[in-house]
Amino acid sequence: MYAEDPANDFLPDIGKLVRYVRPQGPGVRVDDGFEEGMDIPIYYDPMIAKLITHGKDREEAISRVLRAIREYVIVGCETTLPFCNYVLRHDAFTSGNFDTHFVKHYFTPAVLKEELSKEEQQAGLILSYLLQDQSNKNRKPVVSTSNGTERSAWKIRRS
Amino acid sequence: MKFTKILIANRGEISLRIMRSAREMGIKTVAVYSEADRNALHVRYADEAILIGPAPSQQSYLVIDKIIDAALKTGAQAIHPGYGFLSENPAFARAVKEKGLVLIGPSPESMEIMGSKLAAKAAAKKYDIPLVPGTDYAISDVAEARKVAKEVGFPILIKASAGGGGKGMRIVEHEDQFDEMLERAVSEATSSFGDGSVFIERYVGSPRHIEIQVLGDQQGNIVYLFERECSIQRRHQKVIEEAPSSVLTPAIREEMGKCAVLVAKAANYVGAGTVEFLLDENKNFYFLEMNTRLQVEHHRN
Known part of the structure; x- marks a missing residue:
């Protein structure tokens, strides 16, 4: 994971790690050199961390890394995580049928915007559900309609 | 020789990763840091830490004398360079040796062999070891170039020998385009680099980048620790890697592993290193280069 902006030609996007929470759980390893509150200095390589997952097979390893990416909270700079999230769910990657031209063939900043707008739509759905819920004076505990697969903490920026 | 204290000439996660291993082995650690890294985690984790200069790495992490002085001052017997910075610098490796210290990594001679393509x-x-078919010498004669191109087989790539960054590179699909493309490549190379000589190589259309982790000891034993698939790249740098590769068969994997060991042997390699290969769409593999250092992604293996 680099402090880089995938929507801006992967240029370094350094800053202060206002919020920084590592993913945890089975098969997940994070090697990094930062803590919350630290600045990513401009002088050196913008790598923040290496996120490593393993599983009993390729599918498990991929679903784990997607889960870990969702858990990773980074506020303060753009990172390559949204790009990784896109790649890891792409048919070319999951089928194993890819080469070094992946970015040239399949990636544009627009694909990240599409993912974001899906997320915004979902946020809208949740909000309308909550409002409806209130107007119905329904006192049952509200469970998010999100299936938990789209919402990603790393999308929040510079709170 | 068993070390009791080592200096880590690096920063960030790799510095911490090495220190953690050292601590498990009962070895004391010395960190070096620039003024920008006063509060960095590697400084806090180490048993000792030495300030080596201002933030820019040319004035701190890249200054050979400052690193060696810090090791001598603290009584460290060895230096681990990590990756980046001085890790593949033969002059550094030589200076470490001259001061009676040990570099945890390959010899300066290994770095020199693999540092030159x-x-x-x-x-x-x-x-x-299989190499991408083509010439390993520069050609400027048209007739000779055409003969080589035919032998290599189309499509081919014409590369300016003085070129870089894609300049002076031409893909030639068919033989009948060859003369015209060669002429253009030579004139582009002449105007851009003042040198019209070119290399000819088979063009690999759908390349995958697969590398093999190797480890060598000081008795000449070298092993391979399987592959990393590194084809997902941006700006020619890897961002996602996986092991094992989903396309290698056990037979190809073993063959690549054996070749990687031979490459390392050719350089009398000691320590952790990586041998990079290109894999074409028919699963033929070709040696690209060797990285003479611990690699960022070594844990994958």
């Missing part, structure tokens, strides 16, 4: 290819050739 031509020397690396020549070393690999001695062991019959």
